[in-house]
Amino acid sequence: MNIRGVFIEDTFAEGFSMAAARVVITAASSKWSRAAALKLTGFATSIIACKCEAAIERELTPDETPDGRPGVSALLFAMNAEGVKRRLVERISPTVLTCPTTSCFDGLPDATERVLVGRALAAFGDKFQSSTVVGGQRYWRVPVMEGEFLLQESFGVQGKAVGGGNFLILAEDAPSALAAAEAAVEAIDGMSGMPGVILPFPGGVVRSGSKVGSRGYKSMVASTNDAYCPTLRLSTGSALVEGVNAVLEIVIDGLDANAISRAMRAGIQAACRPGVRTITAGNYGGGLGKHHFHLREIMGGD
Amino acid sequence: MSSDVVTVSLRAPLAEPLHVEGLTADRVAGLSECEIASLPAWEGTRKARLGDFFDIKGERLDRVRVVGDLKNVHGVAAGMAGGELLIDGDAGRGVAQAMTGGLVVVGGDVGVDAARGMIAGTLVVGGRTGDQPGRGSKRGSIVALGGIEVPVTYWYACTYEPPYVRLLLMYLRKRYGLAIDDRMITGRYRRHCGDAGNPDRGEILEWESSSSGDVARQ
Numbered sequence: 001m002n003i004r005g006v007f008i009e010d011t012f013a014e015g016f017s018m019a020a021a022r023v024v025i026t027a028a029s030s031k032w033s034r035a036a037a038l039k040l041t042g043f044a045t046s047i048i049a050c051k052c053e054a055a056i057e058r059e060l061t062p063d064e065t066p067d068g069r070p071g072v073s074a075l076l077f078a079m080n081a082e083g084v085k086r087r088l089v090e091r092i093s094p095t096v097l098t099c100p101t102t103s104c105f106d107g108l109p110d111a112t113e114r115v116l117v118g119r120a121l122a123a124f125g126d127k128f129q130s131s132t133v134v135g136g137q138r139y140w141r142v143p144v145m146e147g148e149f150l151l152q153e154s155f156g157v158q159g160k161a162v163g164g165g166n167f168l169i170l171a172e173d174a175p176s177a178l179a180a181a182e183a184a185v186e187a188i189d190g191m192s193g194m195p196g197v198i199l200p201f202p203g204g205v206v207r208s209g210s211k212v213g214s215r216g217y218k219s220m221v222a223s224t225n226d227a228y229c230p231t232l233r234l235s236t237g238s239a240l241v242e243g244v245n246a247v248l249e250i251v252i253d254g255l256d257a258n259a260i261s262r263a264m265r266a267g268i269q270a271a272c273r274p275g276v277r278t279i280t281a282g283n284y285g286g287g288l289g290k291h292h293f294h295l296r297e298i299m300g301g302d
Numbered sequence: 303m304s305s306d307v308v309t310v311s312l313r314a315p316l317a318e319p320l321h322v323e324g325l326t327a328d329r330v331a332g333l334s335e336c337e338i339a340s341l342p343a344w345e346g347t348r349k350a351r352l353g354d355f356f357d358i359k360g361e362r363l364d365r366v367r368v369v370g371d372l373k374n375v376h377g378v379a380a381g382m383a384g385g386e387l388l389i390d391g392d393a394g395r396g397v398a399q400a401m402t403g404g405l406v407v408v409g410g411d412v413g414v415d416a417a418r419g420m421i422a423g424t425l426v427v428g429g430r431t432g433d434q435p436g437r438g439s440k441r442g443s444i445v446a447l448g449g450i451e452v453p454v455t456y457w458y459a460c461t462y463e464p465p466y467v468r469l470l471l472m473y474l475r476k477r478y479g480l481a482i483d484d485r486m487i488t489g490r491y492r493r494h495c496g497d498a499g500n501p502d503r504g505e506i507l508e509w510e511s512s513s514s515g516d517v518a519r520q
Contacts, residue, residue, distance in 0.1 A: 067469045068487060103465045130503075132424060132443070132466060133384075133405070135473050141466050150465035 001296050006272035006279055008295050013166045013264070014283035015291035018047075018077045020161035020255055021084045021115070022057065022107030025096055026071035030059055036102045037072040039095035044076070045201045048221060052087040053077045053163060053253050055198035058189070066105050067150075073107050075198045077253045081157045085115035088155060093121050096151075097142065103150040106137075111156025118153035158255045162291050165197075165252035165260035168209065168228065168280045169271050174246040176275025181205040181248040187270035188252070188263045196259035197252050206249040209282060225282070244277055257291050265298050308338065308360035310352070312370025319394070320345050321376045322352060327385025327404055331364035364404075367478075376413070379406045382423065388478060395432070398425040401442065407474060417444050420504065424470070439497045439504035445470070447486055449512045456496030456506055463490055467507055485511060 001008040023040065027033035037056050044054035053076075060071040076091075078084045096104045122129040122140035129142045131153065138153035169184070171177035185204035188197065199205075209228055214220035226232045227239040228247045240247070250267050254260035268279050281295055308330050321344040330338055338361065339353025352358075356370075364385030372378060376394040379387045384404040389397075392410035400419040411429035420439035431450040436442075444450075445467055452458075471487045474480045486509055494506040 066472065067465065068472045069468075103469070130441070132470075133403070134466075134470050135477060139466065139469065141464075147460075147462040148465055150469060 108156030326382035
């Protein structure tokens with residue numbers, strides 16, 4: 001299968017079951033809602049090192065938010081609902097509570113599984129906090145020096161979320177790989193509606209794909225994916241042919257498998273551009289993750 | 303009007319004061335139409351039924367909308383413990399008295415003793431709030447949009463933009479289609495804490511423009 005001269009390998013990305021929350025942050029302006037969201041989702045690229053994966057999903061217009069102010073939706077993924085709760089409790093307080101003018105709402109109101117977050121965070125109010133119910137949902141009012149911080153009590157958890165959707169861009173040189181990766185990220189970011197996906201790595205792109213374990217260090221749970229390092233083409237069992245001199249990876253977490261498939265389709269389509277030789281995907285043979293995203297099926301081929 | 307709301311409509315204007323008992327969202331949530339109509343009402347000293355004066359539509363829902371001029375109807379939402387009760391026009395004395403939870407919204411004016419002895423919950427008044435609001439309250443909020451004489455037993459704390467009021471008014475606009483002025487949603491409010499003896503827990507949030515004479519009516 002070829003798309004504009006780029007070979008689509010007959011393989012699949014292997015994704016894992018996760019749990020996810022959608023956090024809606026509003027503020028006096030998008031500058032401040034974004035500032036809080038960037039901190040909330042900071043240091044959250046890989047669950048192995050960061051305990052969760054998180055990023056901004058998209059910006060919200062005032063008519064899309066509960067309080068009619070500009071906002072940002074962010075998705076946070078952990079291995080289960082308890083992990084989601086713990087990460088929300090430890091992250092919202094130092095990042096959203098502290099940020100001028102912000103309020104913090106649940107973005108998955110229809111989710112039946114819910115975790116209680118607000119009460120624990122509201123304790124910052126030192127018993128001056130109060131709670132109130134609006135539309136059947138409890139909110140906490142925490143007095144702060146600026147006025148009040150408003151925080152929803154419970155957050156919905158999507159228990160059928162998927163992490164680890166991915167594809168690799170094999171290019172003739174590093175600038176071509178980067179241009180293709182940037183085009184893929186832009187296409188995924190530009191998906192209409194609530195995309196339901198995030199790209200948790202810096203700028204949405206990974207240059208250091210990893211393999212499970214390590215050949216040289218027993219204690220390491222992951223190490224460099226030497227098969228895709230161009231400098232090691234003759235030093236290891238390389239997956240690269242001569243002429244491939246740079247590889248970048250796009251990693252995608254989604255609220256469900258369909259969201260990841262849509263994002264992979266948009267991203268791969270955009271990444272097929274001059275200087276790119278092959279699009280492939282990372283997997284572990286299919287035995288570790290229950291979600292398999294076959295590239296050729298996603299792109300409408302065989 | 304939403305079908306998930308119990309509608310209680312006054313058939314004709316009342317010449318005599320009527321005192322109702324049990325007309326609260328949490329009580330209605332457990333009652334059939336017939337049982338709602340059987341709630342007690344007092345016309346002077348004569349005992350009557352709510353259904354003698356009001357048409358009831360809907361049952362077993364904790365959202366209630368009361369329609370008609372209730373200036374002469376007293377005790378609506380007294381003792382309410384949860385749910386939502388909206389009064390489209392004016393209301394009489396003792397609205398939301400001794401309320402312990404939930405949301406009461408009055409589009410017009412309310413009489414004296416609104417939210418007296420309130421323990422928790424929220425009363426929103428679109429029109430003018432009568433004398434002695436929130437007297438003896440322990441917690442809870444009165445959001446006054448159309449002018450209020452704040453009791454001397456409440457203390458002024460600050461003027462600010464409460465995010466909670468913004469959320470609440472946006473909710474009322476979206477959920478019930480209330481014509482709430484943008485200036486109330488984005489505006490500043492004077493926060494008064496009380497009542498005496500238990501300060502800081504009960505509050506009156508007074509829309510700043512209402513206190514400067516710019517009284518807004520729906």
